[in-house]
Amino acid sequence: MERNVFDDAYLGDLSSISPDKVIENISDFGIVTFSVDSGNARHALVGLAQALGEIRSHPHSDRDGATSIAPRRDNDLHPGRMGFTQERLLPHTDASSMASPPDLLLNVCATRAEHGGETLLVDMRSVLTQALKTNPVALERLSAPGTVIFGTGGFSRASSVFAVRNGRIHVRFRQDEGVFFGAPVLKEALELIGLVDAMTVRMSLEEGQGYIVDNHWWLHGRASFAGPREIIRILADVRADRSGGVGETGFPWHVSSTAQEKIRVGTVG
């Protein structure tokens, strides 16, 4: 039976959750789930995001920094606007083509779909652990700078799937029109796509239920759906000067100094 992610990561009602506890759990597990009075969900989520750090504004966000993710009648199937359709979104890192993707993704369900629309989640620490069992150079290769291009059309950025910094690994991953894997990492990228698919967990959110993930650790997506589903989304960065300690993003990982050096210089051959 599939693990119940919502219950495992549940911290309680948003009105009683301490921001310090959220940061602590995000640093340890990369994910937190919560519930909130659905009439107050947007306001409460904005308040928590401000307590955790800085809200990252987005071209589609409103003045409070939150974005309503719901089907829009005038929408096409443009890659950057797939969120505003009823289509499936394969698990991905948000804003993967930016120089620094946001640290946190906060999502709360405002309106549940009639059918489908389950949240898809992938723990990339588990995926990497699994990948290394069959391919010991997977991390080294997929950390080489410039081996993956993220973006579409006129805007793109050469980067890598993994980046190792201070004993933690930051992930950038997607598998839609917004990514191009270079030939030297194609084998590893295909293996990773298979593992991401096999290790995706589904979470069905009721109205007023939500989650926060470390965008450098967990991938998120959604199943296709029918009906007027609405999710309120906030992207945020953990603020370095917040009281109560600073949570670290990305997942902890022991890298030997030899491996670290190989990764740093981008050895892929």
Ligand SMILES: [Fe+2]
């Ligand atoms: Fe997303």
